[in-house]
Amino acid sequence: MPDTDAPEAAAKLVCRSVWKFFGPDADRLGRAADEGTLRPDELDGATAVAAVRDVSLSIREGECFVIMGLSGSGKSTLVRCMSRLVEPSAGEIVFDGENLLSASEKRMIEIRRRHMGMVFQNFALLPHLTVLGNVAFPLEVQGVGRSKREARAMEMIALVGLSGREHFFPRELSGGQQQRVGIARSLAVEPDLWFLDEPFSALDPLIRREMQDEFMRLQSVLKKTIVFITHDFDEAIRLGDRIAVMKDGAVVQVGTPDEIVLAPATGYVSEFTRNVTRAKVVKVSALLSPAGDVSPADVAGEVSDRATIAEAAPLFGESGVRLLVRGRDGAIAGVLERDRVAAMMMRG
Structure with a gap:
């Protein structure tokens, strides 16, 4: 699966369709991969090992x-x-714009x-x-x-x-x-x-x-x-x-x-x-809801969008229903709803 989430313009290192073959026939398969003519059936019957297969990353x-x-x-x-x-x-590896x-x-x-x-x-x-x-x-x-x-x-x-x-x-x-x-x-x-x-x-x-x-x-x-x-x-x-x-x-x-x-x-x-x-992995930012016109009286506290759900959950207390979430710049990023946290934790 190619990496489509990181624009190449913002990338430090880019891999484009990188292949690495080892063993007999490696050179021929590499040329075919570079030319875009490599067929899946060639890999199935090849004596060479494809240690890296068509990797694209930014x-x-x-x-x-x-x-x-x-x-x-x-x-x-x-x-x-x-x-x-x-x-x-085969492929390309670009570091700071240099192939x-x-x-x-x-x-x-x-x-x-x-x-x-x-x-x-x-x-x-x-x-x-x-x-x-x-x-x-x-x-x-x-x-x-x-x-x-x-x-x-x-x-x-x-x-x-x-x-x-x-x-x-x-x-x-x-x-x-x-x-x-x-x-x-x-x-x-x-x-x-x-x-x-x-x-x-x-x-x-x-x-x-x-x-x-x-x-x-x-x-x-x-x-x-x-x-x-x-x-x-x-x-x-x-x-x-x-x-x-x-x-x-x-x-x-x-x-x-x-x-x-x-x-x-x-x-x-x-x-x-x-x-x-x-809860120990998922960040608060993954469960954000829009802040809308939430007033201070509606929130039980504040949390960073980089905190995990496990770190945020105790801040609700016994009766709080939402937390105000702030980004790295200190601006309000949204709110964390108690119901969404409970639903995620119930799923495992």
Whole structure:
């Protein structure tokens, strides 16, 4: 399912009909996909594997865009295609108006070094370098002077909460602390686009939750454009502004967490949402009614349109029937009716 909700004019990264084939016959199938002559029956009988199938996405400036799916769904291959760490077989990938598939290898190295940050599951810290050395390393590769790169690295170390540990080696840190070093290192180059491929999946549940909280705090400060990969639906709906759900290399639905939970497009998506507590996911903005001429006497209180239904429900008290809802700019966005909240919670 193509992403039709994000106008390309407002997008930081655009994928248009991206395919990736592996195995025998991959080149022929890639050419056919590029020319628009690829037939469905060719895929059914092909010896090549279509790891990414005709993916079109627009990722907006400043949003956290989550790509999720089970193991083998193609999500990690897709994110590597976006940075050309894996070469797409067909399609277009446009970053800040530049078609990356037309860029030379030298240009791609420059883009990755100066405009893209990447964090992966396995930390990939250099064991012989301290925390400071690891975080400063990308700047050293860029040729930044020692005093300047170390000053920038110290800022990032403080940002991720590791001040005082800058002279520790990776072996002296916990798993969560090592991942913080990886995050600080990826941010040192001040990337325009930040890729995170299952960065917390190797961590224990409590540390993972802590790192999610830290990630949300960082994003509230930095407001980066983020592509976040996960197989964990709870993590996806907690962190994502929008979510793309993948299956067998194809994107089957794109939407906000509210839309994915309330209106799953396929049975596959429904399986992910089946055990989700709706009230903890759905935002107040999803159930808004027009404010009309509501007077202060008619409302039990006020709530932000970014709050979840679970956060808003207690504000009704015993007898309140509606809440006044305000947007990020402080303006009245509408009202939240008690009956609509009750109906949604009754549905699950």
